[in-house]
Amino acid sequence: MLINIDLRSDTVTRPTAGMLDAMMTAKVGDDVFGEDETVHALETKLAHLLNMEAGLFCPSGTMTNQLAIKCFTQPMDEVICDQTAHVYRYEGGGIAYHSLASVRLLHGQRGILTADMIEEEINEENIHYPHTSLVVLENTVNKGGGACYTLDQIEPIHTLCNIKGLKLHLDGARLFNALVATGDEAKHYGQYFDGISICLSKGLGAPVGSVLLGSKETIRKARKLRKVFGGGMRQAGFLAAAGIYALDHHVERLAQDHQHARAIAEVLNRVSYVNLVMPVETNIIVFEVAAGFTAQNITDALCKKGILCSPTGPKTVRFVTHLDVSPEMIDRAIEILIHLQP
Structure with a gap:
């Protein structure tokens, strides 16, 4: 499932x-x-x-x-x-x-x-x-x-x-x-x-x-x-x-969301379908997709694998971490991002 x-x-x-x-x-x-x-x-x-x-x-x-x-x-x-x-x-x-x-x-x-x-x-x-x-x-x-x-x-x-x-x-x-x-x-x-x-x-x-x-x-x-x-x-x-x-x-635990966001950003900086990742300071990750891809391509491909995210422009995608995203979910998301073939 x-x-x-x-x-x-x-x-x-x-x-x-x-x-x-x-x-x-x-x-x-x-x-x-x-x-x-x-x-x-x-x-x-x-x-x-x-x-x-x-x-x-x-x-x-x-x-x-x-x-x-x-x-x-x-x-x-x-x-x-x-x-x-x-x-x-x-x-x-x-x-x-x-x-x-x-x-x-x-x-x-x-x-x-x-x-x-x-x-x-x-x-x-x-x-x-x-x-x-x-x-x-x-x-x-x-x-x-x-x-x-x-x-x-x-x-x-x-x-x-x-x-x-x-x-x-x-x-x-x-x-x-x-x-x-x-x-x-x-x-x-x-x-x-x-x-x-x-x-x-x-x-x-x-x-x-x-x-x-x-x-x-x-x-x-x-x-x-x-x-x-x-x-x-x-x-x-x-x-x-x-x-x-x-x-x-729920204030102090925001630091965990920030840590999760940085972990995702590290992976995005290494995959071929991403051109640029904005610096991550808090719980928001915004990245620009590489040439040959669109934000919708990437969000659709991720959705099929179980990651829901939002395009914020023709070439940009946003992830937001939060208290309902567990460390286990972050590990799973990282695995999906590494192996994604959009």
């Missing part, structure tokens, strides 16, 4: 037994009325962890990002981000739809921006130009193969934004992967960002949910916008309990 090794995304994980128990025993109430104590506990826990004033539990990272952008911009403003950014590529045109803002796209090194790059693209006040009001960073960078910002890289961007009067938001969908990889501490993040989005349903392994962190005033505004977006949830504590469990039990 063929057993699938699912490397399409770290969003495919199932709750562990301990997480399920925490969910089923959670104390819940109506969160729209502000009465769900488990939701409040999750929001407070993450706010304290990242040294922010308040948090807001939402169904998805797309919602937390779009709420932040809406809070930090006005119609006809401009948002600066990398051209690979999730907020630009994978959120359905939400910046234009929700916030009526335009986007200035930069070309960072694997999605990593610098203060010098950003400063060159900040518009002067001129009736012909949109008003630059917000910078969005992504950590880790999905399209950059899980590339990480360090706090040393973030600090000068924060300083520039302060000088220029810009807000700074972090799409931290995989921030805990970055923290494990860099050794930076979560508590230092709050001093640099006006908003931080934390996704619980990726490497941390919760089934649903993201939290937006910010000032009390930002979160007050975002809470109203969440209702307008249709994101108000009732007895959401069952889901919030999974997030609390993930934060308590």
Whole structure:
């Protein structure tokens, strides 16, 4: 019997037994009325962890990002981000739809921006130009193969934004992967960002949910916008309990996912059907297929052997390791990759 090794995304994980128990025993109430104590506990826990004033539990990272952008911009403003950014590529045109803002796209090194790059693209006040009001960073960078910002890289961007009067938001969908990889501490993040989005349903392994962190005033505004977006949830504590469990039990184990990703990358660097593998820093492996192959050729061939993965372009493929991929599965995947004849 063929057993699938699912490397399409770290969003495919199932709750562990301990997480399920925490969910089923959670104390819940109506969160729209502000009465769900488990939701409040999750929001407070993450706010304290990242040294922010308040948090807001939402169904998805797309919602937390779009709420932040809406809070930090006005119609006809401009948002600066990398051209690979999730907020630009994978959120359905939400910046234009929700916030009526335009986007200035930069070309960072694997999605990593610098203060010098950003400063060159900040518009002067001129009736012909949109008003630059917000910078969005992504950590880790999905399209950059899980590339990480360090706090040393973030600090000068924060300083520039302060000088220029810009807000700074972090799409931290995989921030805990970055923290494990860099050794930076979560508590230092709050001093640099006006908003931080934390996704619980990726490497941390919760089934649903993201939290937006910010000032009390930002979160007050975002809470109203969440209702307008249709994101108000009732007895959401069952889901919030999974997030609390993930934060308590699934952060340190991210290092194993990173180790698994590096092991796969070592093999990919040796096989004939791969041309280039991006440097692996966390749990994402992005590789370019060799001449004569397409990404679809490779993903189809791997699927027939039991490895599920995703093409990210005509010539690029992505693997993502996660808590449902065991060491034995990694060994099996490596064996398949070595002997694959697409």
